[in-house]
Amino acid sequence: MTALPPPSAVRLGLVIDLDTCVGCQACVISCKGWNTENYGAPLSDQDPYGAAPAGTFLNRVHSYEVQPPAAPAQIVHFPKSCLHCADAPCVTVCPTGASYKRAEDGIVLVNEDACIGCGLCAWACPYGAREMDAAAQVMKKCTLCVDRIYNAHLPEEDRVPACVRTCPSGARHFGDLGDPDSAVSRLVEARGGFDLMPEQATRPTNKYLPPRLRDHVEAPSVLAPYLTPVADTPKGFLGWLDRALGALPGGAE
């Protein structure tokens, strides 16, 4: 059913820390690795070793340059995957009922056996979280590693999404954002986590933590006072050269 279920108490999602993400792409690779071998159709590549490689990814890391008004520009690495929105527009547009939001934990999934590959859900998503697989011709999206997080066959520390498990800088956090006392909810509260494109009225579950302000050093260096020039005007031979060159036509500035 493509009608959205009533809001669930449990809302599983990710919190992504833009301050600590180093843009290493490890989450992109681990996501592709896990999800091409497990839930649903594999994430295919087209022309992977050729001149124009392309492929299906459920998680991509952009990089942006942010220029504050009075500080040096900074680079922000920006991982983006499905935000498992409370008001997911991708779910309600689906004509077949293949796209659905789970009533128990809010995860948005695609039943690939019922997907006709019309692509309308990808059009409805403002975040570019859904990609049609060119080989399987069905819509692929982040499953929040639904086949890991409840998987009793895995050691407990592995029961988190592959991207979270692999992140070397601790920039990705997984948890229940419906519980105000969960670690992720407190992190969002403490760091001022925000929604992407709030004006699109999707009410995303995933939150992003803003980059912290960079240190702002007033003096260029503590050694600066010792490095100031001692002589303003050259003396001796250099002084003569300076005057002589200045006397030439066009020499005086």
Next chain:
Amino acid sequence: MHPAPSVIVFTTFSGLGFGLLFWLGLGWPGVTGLSAFAFFTIAYLLAVGGLLASTFHLGHPERAWRAFSQWRTSWLSREGCAAVAALLVMAAYGAGLVFAGQRILWLGWLGAALSIATVFTTAMIYSQLRTVPRWRHWSTPALFLTLSLGGGALLAGQTRFALPLLVLAGLLQAWAWHDGDSRLRRSGTTLATATGLGQIGAVRSFAPPHTGTNYLLREMVHVVGRRHARRLRVIALVLGFALPVVLLLLPFAHWLAALAVLSHLAGVLALRWLFFAEAEHVVGLYYGAHQGQA
């Protein structure tokens, strides 16, 4: 958005076909027997041909039957249901006209209502998308409806309806282009809100996620040259509206009417291409597109 030929053909031809069915359902022209057969054949070729073309757009057309199930929430599903209902009702109504010479009044009206409802649901598939500010506007269904009714009246030979409807559609289209050009900017969605980094400073795309292209870029980030688009807009207005109106005003001749239909069809194909090609999807912002407008 990527202007896929299957979707352009589908919206253009099925729009015309259902427009013609609307006028046939109302009894304008009030034909029976062989001439009714000819009119209904043209209408069904256009409507069904367009619907079949739309299935070429699907990754799994063999599962298309599933699309009738989600009419409670999905405009695409509603369109499928409305189209089949309209075609079935109009088939029964047409059979009465062709084989029995009988006009079942209420059945025709029901068929006409379902035909025009189908065009409305088609428009709503696009108009519902908040992600494409150019489409999310009352003018999208208004244009689809006037184009379908105007083109249908042209095919049905109902000059007194075709003339004002084509003039109205042309004016509406010209205004929709003018107004649509600033809708992305007015929507308030920018790279700053997309990344949430606008509170820190000016945001610029520094590096894309991958060096290659991907489904999102192919499907949703289609950028048309401004000069190119302007020329095509003029061509669409001339062929789609101006020329058919002039031809309709001339003393009636069958070849002139046929020319008016062909010209209108070419114009609508051009404006439908622009409808998709010029539509800016907000996901393009993440890739640094549409910066001039945002």
